Amino acid sequence: xxxxxxxAGIQSIAELSRDASDLLICSTRQKPxxxxxxxxPEGQVCKTIWYVEKGYLRTFYNKDxxxxxxxxxxxxxxxxxxxxxxxxxxxxxxxQAGEATVVWEFAKVTLxxxxxxxxxxxxxxxxxxxxxxxxxxxxxxxxRIHSPTERYAYVVRHFPQLLQRVSLSQLSSYLGMARETVxxxxxxx
Amino acid sequence: xxxxxxxAGIQSIAELSRDASDLLICSTRQKPxxxxxxxxPEGQVCKTIWYVEKGYLRTFYNKDxxxxxxxxxxxxxxxxxxxxxxxxxxxxxxxQAGEATVVWEFAKVTLxxxxxxxxxxxxxxxxxxxxxxxxxxxxxxxxRIHSPTERYAYVVRHFPQLLQRVSLSQLSSYLGMARETVxxxxxxx
DNA sequence: TTCATTTTGTGATTTTCGTCACAGGTTGAT
DNA sequence: ATCAACCTGTGACGAAAATCACAAAATGAA
Numbered sequence: 001x002x003x004x005x006x007x008a009g010i011q012s013i014a015e016l017s018r019d020a021s022d023l024l025i026c027s028t029r030q031k032p033x034x035x036x037x038x039x040x041p042e043g044q045v046c047k048t049i050w051y052v053e054k055g056y057l058r059t060f061y062n063k064d065x066x067x068x069x070x071x072x073x074x075x076x077x078x079x080x081x082x083x084x085x086x087x088x089x090x091x092x093x094x095x096q097a098g099e100a101t102v103v104w105e106f107a108k109v110t111l112x113x114x115x116x117x118x119x120x121x122x123x124x125x126x127x128x129x130x131x132x133x134x135x136x137x138x139x140x141x142x143x144r145i146h147s148p149t150e151r152y153a154y155v156v157r158h159f160p161q162l163l164q165r166v167s168l169s170q171l172s173s174y175l176g177m178a179r180e181t182v183x184x185x186x187x188x189x
Numbered sequence: 190x191x192x193x194x195x196x197a198g199i200q201s202i203a204e205l206s207r208d209a210s211d212l213l214i215c216s217t218r219q220k221p222x223x224x225x226x227x228x229x230p231e232g233q234v235c236k237t238i239w240y241v242e243k244g245y246l247r248t249f250y251n252k253d254x255x256x257x258x259x260x261x262x263x264x265x266x267x268x269x270x271x272x273x274x275x276x277x278x279x280x281x282x283x284x285q286a287g288e289a290t291v292v293w294e295f296a297k298v299t300l301x302x303x304x305x306x307x308x309x310x311x312x313x314x315x316x317x318x319x320x321x322x323x324x325x326x327x328x329x330x331x332x333r334i335h336s337p338t339e340r341y342a343y344v345v346r347h348f349p350q351l352l353q354r355v356s357l358s359q360l361s362s363y364l365g366m367a368r369e370t371v372x373x374x375x376x377x378x
Numbered sequence: 379t380t381c382a383t384t385t386t387g388t389g390a391t392t393t394t395c396g397t398c399a400c401a402g403g404t405t406g407a408t
Numbered sequence: 409a410t411c412a413a414c415c416t417g418t419g420a421c422g423a424a425a426a427t428c429a430c431a432a433a434a435t436g437a438a
Contacts, residue, residue, distance in 0.1 A: 070329075082322055123311055136322060144250075147394095169416080178395070178396050178397075180417080184417085381437090391426100394426085395423090399419090400417105403416075406414100407412090408409105
């Protein structure tokens with residue numbers, strides 16, 4: 001078990017000194033997940049940020065018994081339920097492994113400590129949030145600006161791996177349309 | 190011209206010492222805006238974060254000649270185009286005063302300096318981003334989880350001032366539907 | 379006040395997409 | 409290899425919302 005992937009992931013967010021990088025890395029634990037294993041169930045308070053080393057995590061909401069996927073987090077991405085993490089309120093979403101997956105866990109309490117200890121790590125936290133916010137805005141704008149057909153085209157162009165690794169049924173709710181509609185859009189290309 | 194509103198706005202994001210608060214406040218300039226005045230045009234690189242003291246700012250995208258509003262930032266809110274601010278790429282959106290408005294400007298370069306000078310201010314930056322991200326996710330989930338009628342009800346319940354201060358036509362694109370649809374939904378309540 | 383401009387309401391029609399139903403494929407476990 | 413469970417494609421149909429057209433109402437400027 002090495003830290004190479006994690007280290008690279010951290011450095012891609014902010015360039016840290018060896019000391020700061022070590023501090024961060026020593027505060028995590030690696031965790032293997034079986035496909036389908038739940039990291040955060042709805043109703044539970046989120047206390048963790050996860051880094052995906054291998055596999056992917058799926059974030060979804062339950063609306064009238066139907067699952068609505070809002071995020072797929074692949075290798076080298078960080079993910080959490082920030083609303084719950086920040087406020088301590090019960091999570092409104094689920095986070096679950098979509099494949100056999102390996103994650104690194106960052107506990108909120110530990111991170112807050114590190115922020116106080118190290119300006120570099122606080123800066124890392126800020127940079128991570130900036131990137132998450134930009135990603136989030138991009139995905140939100142998909143819905144606000146683009147039609148279903150354009151949304152599908154956007155994924156084909158910018159996130160082709162989504163089509164490889166996620167089933168069409170799961171993709172459909174991520175794109176805000178019915179499974180059948182994705183199937184028909186896909187045909188007409 | 191006092192700093193009272195700005196100070197309160199800053200403290201609502203993170204509790205800062207008098208020194209840190211003064212550092213931040215001294216780095217800003219107040220700017221009055223006429224209704225319709227543009228702060229950031231599409232294509233320009235965003236170099237500023239704005240705090241709204243009075244009035245509101247409207248963020249919108251131009252899609253095939255039609256304006257699509259993605260945000261209304263009222264009193265005591267911070268706003269920017271983070272994607273452009275962060276990357277230095279030209280902005281894809283416009284930011285414009287929706288009423289006669291007073292804002293405080295934070296220049297990116299100055300902020301980056303302050304982050305290096307003061308861990309407290311870096312922490313303020315991180316907290317501001319956290320709040321922006323939570324707000325952003327909430328609005329994104331509006332589209333992913335709720336139908337047009339539910340989206341309208343959500344605004345009535347959670348952001349009633351939007352209905353008071355923004356025209357129905359402007360609201361409609363914010364809610365992702367046609368003007369006529371908002372009008373009909375409003376009637377049936 | 380008056381008049382032009384903008385905003386809103388409403389009906390008729392069309393389009394898009396969701397829902398339902400079912401057949402054919404694929405996958406994975408035993 | 410076999411079978412069950414799941415996934416995808418496709419047609420028929422209906423519901424929801426967009427578009428178009430225009431009237432009524434509100435707003436703002438001179």
